[in-house]
Amino acid sequence: MAKKIDPCTLVLFGASGNLSRVKLMPGLFRLDAAGRLPDHMAILSVGRGEVSREAWQADIKSMLDAKFKNGYDKAVFDRFIARNHYHANPPTDPNAFNKMKTSLSDANVFPQNLAYFLSVRPTDFAPIVEQLSGAGLLDESKYWRRVLIEKPFGTNLPSAQALQTSITKHLKESQIYRIDHYLGKSALQNIMLTRFANTMFEPIWNNQYIDHVQITNNEILGVGDRTEFYNNTGALRDMVQSHLLQTLALVAMEKPKDLSPDSIRAEKIKLLESIRPLPVNEIHKNAFRAQYAAGRVCVADGHGENVAGYLDELARDGVTESVTETYAALKLFIDNPRWKGVPFYVRTAKRMHEGNTAVSIRFKKAPMQLNNEQHQNWLTLNIQPRECIKMEIESKIPGLDIATRTLSIDGPQRQQGDESIDSYESLLLNLMEGDSSLYLHISEVEAQWRLIDPIVKAWAEDKSSVHQYRAGNRDPEESSVIFDSKDQFWRYSIELGGDKH
Numbered sequence: 280m281a282k283k284i285d286p287c288t289l290v291l292f293g294a295s296g297n298l299s300r301v302k303l304m305p306g307l308f309r310l311d312a313a314g315r316l317p318d319h320m321a322i323l324s325v326g327r328g329e330v331s332r333e334a335w336q337a338d339i340k341s342m343l344d345a346k347f348k349n350g351y352d353k354a355v356f357d358r359f360i361a362r363n364h365y366h367a368n369p370p371t372d373p374n375a376f377n378k379m380k381t382s383l384s385d386a387n388v389f390p391q392n393l394a395y396f397l398s399v400r401p402t403d404f405a406p407i408v409e410q411l412s413g414a415g416l417l418d419e420s421k422y423w424r425r426v427l428i429e430k431p432f433g434t435n436l437p438s439a440q441a442l443q444t445s446i447t448k449h450l451k452e453s454q455i456y457r458i459d460h461y462l463g464k465s466a467l468q469n470i471m472l473t474r475f476a477n478t479m480f481e482p483i484w485n486n487q488y489i490d491h492v493q494i495t496n497n498e499i500l501g502v503g504d505r506t507e508f509y510n511n512t513g514a515l516r517d518m519v520q521s522h523l524l525q526t527l528a529l530v531a532m533e534k535p536k537d538l539s540p541d542s543i544r545a546e547k548i549k550l551l552e553s554i555r556p557l558p559v560n561e562i563h564k565n566a567f568r569a570q571y572a573a574g575r576v577c578v579a580d581g582h583g584e585n586v587a588g589y590l591d592e593l594a595r596d597g598v599t600e601s602v603t604e605t606y607a608a609l610k611l612f613i614d615n616p617r618w619k620g621v622p623f624y625v626r627t628a629k630r631m632h633e634g635n636t637a638v639s640i641r642f643k644k645a646p647m648q649l650n651n652e653q654h655q656n657w658l659t660l661n662i663q664p665r666e667c668i669k670m671e672i673e674s675k676i677p678g679l680d681i682a683t684r685t686l687s688i689d690g691p692q693r694q695q696g697d698e699s700i701d702s703y704e705s706l707l708l709n710l711m712e713g714d715s716s717l718y719l720h721i722s723e724v725e726a727q728w729r730l731i732d733p734i735v736k737a738w739a740e741d742k743s744s745v746h747q748y749r750a751g752n753r754d755p756e757e758s759s760v761i762f763d764s765k766d767q768f769w770r771y772s773i774e775l776g777g778d779k780h
């Protein structure tokens with residue numbers, strides 16, 4: 280059921296950037312088309328350059344045209360465009376935030392509840408909050424003020440804590456919305472519902488029945504034009520630190536006492552804090568990294584395309600060496616009674632043979648073993664591109680002999696006519712509703728960095744050459760060094776089981 284949204288103004292910093300053009304503006308437009316924006320809602324885009332309102336509105340039109348190739352409703356467009364305003368905030372102008380305050384004070388144009396979306400460079404988060412505060416734009420005495428901080432929240436534990444210290448001089452925790460767009464994905468939200476809104480899963484969701492869990496994000500894409508960012512970041516910080524650890528938390532957490540933001544986040548915090556830090560002196564048995572080499576990947580329509588290796592891409596930018604990983608796999612254990620002894624394999628890679636994000640759960644061997652060919656049960660919660668729940672069970676092959684084969688029961692989550700909501704759309708709505716359940720609490724961010732920092736450090740210090748895998752291939756064989764037992768192997772998308780690659 281739609282929640283009530285107060286009249287409000289969304290102040291969008293970094294409005295001309297890529298995220299805004301590709302996701303935020305089209306997302307807000309779709310929310311408007313779906314009737315989810317309140318009548319009294321304005322969008323104030325803030326940018327460095329002087330741009331007239333008309334020119335900005337024309338630019339928004341070009342963003343929508345690029346996104347909605349089949350056109351859009353004229354009446355919705357007129358309504359949406361009328362909500363949009365622009366404010367120039369040149370970095371050289373010491374008075375810029377006071378001028379913004381003057382513009383915003385026109386209550387006929389701008390509803391006075393203010394949500395700030397900071398889609399800017401991470402180094403700008405703290406200064407913007409400080410300047411908003413200096414101009415009195417965070418004062419909640421009459422209306423609410425919320426600040427959404429894009430990722431990454433820090434680049435390690437100390438920098439995350441420094442950012443936290445600096446913004447909490449001006450903001451209460453309840454005003455801060457730390458985003459991880461994975462939490463806005465419907466299939467990710469479904470993990471919790473699958474577990475707790477059904478009776479059949481909970482009794483088997485533990486170390487008595489589960490052999491291991493794999494949380495996988497594989498992409499066909501390479502690092503693209505983000506070489507500089509990526510080379511300073513790496514797969515571990517880019518994907519594992521938040522997106523995949525959050526997925527793990529939803530798979531493994533205990534049932535929250537209710538669905539309030541505080542209760543959900545309290546359980547996720549507990550879980551994240553009970554993941555055992557990797558023993559740094561045994562890192563090579565628990566973590567594996569690699570970089571893609573040149574190869575051939577599958578693009579649209581099943582066609583192949585030759586692509587360059589990661590180091591070649593860096594060389595074009597004049598970078599001659601790098602140990603930054605584009606493939607990262609970890610083995611994690613959770614120190615609580617439910618999960619004692621169950622390995623959680625978390626992996627992410629660019630330039631793989633397929634793009635797929637999934638949670639794959641393998642169950643222990645069945646009590647009756649008919650022969651060596653019998654497969655163990657798998658349950659897959661596929662996140663993207665297909666959202667589905669798939670269960671593999673052994674079943675008798677009809678006929679005179681006693682033999683089994685694997686049946687795959689595949690439940691597509693998405694059915695014809697279902698809303699297709701982009702993760703940013705649901706998160707933007709939550710921001711305006713004041714619902715922070717799908718945003719990160721600072722304790723989650725800290726627990727995540729606490730786990731990742733020692734591995735980043737150990738890998739950065741190890742200058743031996745990094746393993747290479749051919750673009751377009753499956754996981755490098757060598758990554759299996761982290762498996763707990765010889766019969767474990769990487770699962771891929773939703774192909775039928777078979778205990779083999």
Ligand code: BG6
Pocket residue numbers: 498517518636
């Ligand atoms: C981003 C990472 O946070 O998530 C990218 O910076 C990655 O490197 C992206 O490609 C993946 O998001 P999604 O929603 O496409 O799975």
